[in-house]
Amino acid sequence: MRLINIALANLKVRKIKYMFLMLGMLIGTATIVALFSITDAMESELKEHFDRVGTRVIITQDQERFSLSYRGITVAEDIGKEPDLFPAQKLAFLSDLPSWDQVETTAPKLVASGTTAEGDALLVLGIDFAEEINVKNYWQVTGAYPNSENQALLGVQLAQRLELEVGDTLVIFDEEFHVTGILDELGTQEDFLLYLSLEKLQKLTGNEGLLSMAEVVIPGSQGAETADFLVNELRQKDIGLAGTRVQDAAEGRRVIVEHFARIAFMVTVVIIVIGSLIMGTTMMSSVKERTWEIGIFRAYGFRKKHIMSIIFYEAGILSAMAGAGGYFIGMMLAVFAAPVIADIQGNISWNPFVGLWVLVLTVMVGVMASIYPAVRAANLDPVKALNYL
Amino acid sequence: MKKRDIKNLIEISNLTKIYQSGGEQVKALNNLNLTMENGEFAALMGPSGSGKSTLLTILGALNPPTSGKVFIDGIDIYNLSTERRADFRSTYMGFVFQQFHLIPYLSAVENVMLPLAISSKSSREQTEKAQNLLEKVGLGNKLKRLPNELSGGEQERVAIARALVNDPPIVFADEPTGALDAKTSLEIMELFQKVNEESYTIIMVTHNKENLNFVKRAVFIRDGEIEAEERY
Numbered sequence: 080m081r082l083i084n085i086a087l088a089n090l091k092v093r094k095i096k097y098m099f100l101m102l103g104m105l106i107g108t109a110t111i112v113a114l115f116s117i118t119d120a121m122e123s124e125l126k127e128h129f130d131r132v133g134t135r136v137i138i139t140q141d142q143e144r145f146s147l148s149y150r151g152i153t154v155a156e157d158i159g160k161e162p163d164l165f166p167a168q169k170l171a172f173l174s175d176l177p178s179w180d181q182v183e184t185t186a187p188k189l190v191a192s193g194t195t196a197e198g199d200a201l202l203v204l205g206i207d208f209a210e211e212i213n214v215k216n217y218w219q220v221t222g223a224y225p226n227s228e229n230q231a232l233l234g235v236q237l238a239q240r241l242e243l244e245v246g247d248t249l250v251i252f253d254e255e256f257h258v259t260g261i262l263d264e265l266g267t268q269e270d271f272l273l274y275l276s277l278e279k280l281q282k283l284t285g286n287e288g289l290l291s292m293a294e295v296v297i298p299g300s301q302g303a304e305t306a307d308f309l310v311n312e313l314r315q316k317d318i319g320l321a322g323t324r325v326q327d328a329a330e331g332r333r334v335i336v337e338h339f340a341r342i343a344f345m346v347t348v349v350i351i352v353i354g355s356l357i358m359g360t361t362m363m364s365s366v367k368e369r370t371w372e373i374g375i376f377r378a379y380g381f382r383k384k385h386i387m388s389i390i391f392y393e394a395g396i397l398s399a400m401a402g403a404g405g406y407f408i409g410m411m412l413a414v415f416a417a418p419v420i421a422d423i424q425g426n427i428s429w430n431p432f433v434g435l436w437v438l439v440l441t442v443m444v445g446v447m448a449s450i451y452p453a454v455r456a457a458n459l460d461p462v463k464a465l466n467y468l
Numbered sequence: 469m470k471k472r473d474i475k476n477l478i479e480i481s482n483l484t485k486i487y488q489s490g491g492e493q494v495k496a497l498n499n500l501n502l503t504m505e506n507g508e509f510a511a512l513m514g515p516s517g518s519g520k521s522t523l524l525t526i527l528g529a530l531n532p533p534t535s536g537k538v539f540i541d542g543i544d545i546y547n548l549s550t551e552r553r554a555d556f557r558s559t560y561m562g563f564v565f566q567q568f569h570l571i572p573y574l575s576a577v578e579n580v581m582l583p584l585a586i587s588s589k590s591s592r593e594q595t596e597k598a599q600n601l602l603e604k605v606g607l608g609n610k611l612k613r614l615p616n617e618l619s620g621g622e623q624e625r626v627a628i629a630r631a632l633v634n635d636p637p638i639v640f641a642d643e644p645t646g647a648l649d650a651k652t653s654l655e656i657m658e659l660f661q662k663v664n665e666e667s668y669t670i671i672m673v674t675h676n677k678e679n680l681n682f683v684k685r686a687v688f689i690r691d692g693e694i695e696a697e698e699r700y
Contacts, residue, residue, distance in 0.1 A: 085585060
């Protein structure tokens with residue numbers, strides 16, 4: 080017979096009462112585990128995305144633009160000069176910027192408009208295909224990428240509009256271009272563009288050595304921070320170039336994930352507080368029910384620490400069971416709920432160390448919530464407890 | 469704590485206990501003086517409210533007196549800290565309470581082992597000791613029974629076995645036959661007598677005059693004072 084045996088025997092005989100307590104703690108633990116697992120999976124997915132795709136900054140000529148509002152209604156935006164082109168050599172100044180070391184790829188571009196021989200007006204993008212393919216690693220192409228100046232790549236919507244296929248010919252700027260590839264649908268403006276060699280477009284439009292923009296990629300999950308630094312450094316450098324971080328869908332998702340993580344944390348705190356109160360109240364009620372029993376223990380020489388140990392054993396055992404069960408149920412919940420809540424496939428990982436942490440933390444919360452009832456039990460007057468007075 | 473072999477096991481001097489009750493002071497014990505020898509089997513008798521149960525709890529190191537001294541085995545027990553007094557009770561005392569006070573969710577053998585839960589004895593030693601005691605009190609075949617599966621007399625026997633498990637020199641019993649019929653009361657008193665013959669000192673609070681047939685000494689208490697004493 081040890082103190083833990085007394086605790087176990089008490090739990091067994093009052094199992095209905097303690098089952099409700101344990102169920103409450105189990106649900107709380109499962110909720111916390113599910114929330115953190117989903118958040119973790121979302122963050123992993125984002126990290127993978129940014130490791131793969133990186134954060135992008137668009138560098139353009141720095142120019143002032145205005146918008147006009149009347150009585151709170153924006154009636155005109157971006158009123159200013161036509162976008163300026165800038166010399167490609169200006170990009171060389173960027174290597175002095177501290178954040179430039181983090182830049183992996185620079186993809187220069189020239190934007191122009193043109194009309195085909197059939198009279199179709201198009202937006203044309205002159206690109207360095209090798210660099211652009213590095214930047215646009217999500218591009219999938221039917222056919223092949225152009226590898227000479229008289230070859231063209233089409234967005235899928237443009238190809239459909241012009242009724243062109245791989246192998247066809249397109250005449251624009253009074254020159255013939257051979258369609259070597261058509262991009263698979265992206266669902267963005269890129270589906271509507273004609274892509275030509277940068278040098279070729281510069282020559283055709285009389286803009287040799289000039290660019291409309293450069294797209295730089297900063298890889299890794301810390302890319303957003305670096306991108307913001309780069310934009311600030313550009314502003315301070317004052318070389319006539321400005322940077323804008325591309326807020327794509329992943330950026331939007333990053334904000335959502337951050338908010339979700341904060342909500343998960345707040346919900347966790349609330350659950351822990353409520354769980355502690357319920358544990359404390361239940362153990363307090365148990366101490367009151369067992370007053371005479373505690374009197375017996377004290378009469379037989381149990382010290383205060385022995386009484387407290389019995390209470391802590393009970394709380395610890397209940398919490399451990401809730402923690403273990405909560406971890407498994409929480410993880411199952413995360414596996415099934417993640418695709419529904421967060422549109423995540425996979426990435427929910429079962430880590431035994433996390434399970435161990437959940438167990439330890441649950442036990443700690445349970446035991447700490449039982450400190451007051453344990454102290455009250457230990458300080459009971461044995462004579463009063465035995466109802467002699 | 470190490471037990472010593474001295475003649476006067478219990479010595480009370482000028483013992484007074486005053487309770488506060490609804491703004492009034494109630495003197496439960498008034499300047500009591502008493503000694504008990506090693507091996508005594510003494511009954512504390514008196515009407516309700518006479519102070520006998522109060523005396524028992526004071527002797528049992530559970531209830532500090534308002535004034536006076538209590539020496540057990542030469543140790544001033546109320547000079548000890550609360551925790552040291554707990555240790556003292558563990559070493560020196562066994563208790564048989566009114567209404568048995570068996571732990572309802574522990575079996576007979578587990579109830580007997582209860583005082584050993586804080587000892588250094590191994591599980592095997594504890595079980596062996598408890599089983600032997602239950603056999604001694606005639607319950608060797610009911611080790612695993614829960615209290616609600618035992619009769620009143622059987623529960624009392626388990627309570628007596630529990631009181632003896634630590635080999636205490638003193639056993640305090642409060643109305644041990646109060647809830648039992650005459651036949652069972654007789655059996656229990658015979659058991660106490662047998663225990664006393666094994667050199668345990670027994671101090672018993674009782675209303676039942678029939679029990680005087682088994683004790684060696686009776687102390688009659690009225691209004692918190694010793695009215696009379698008899699030796700048998």
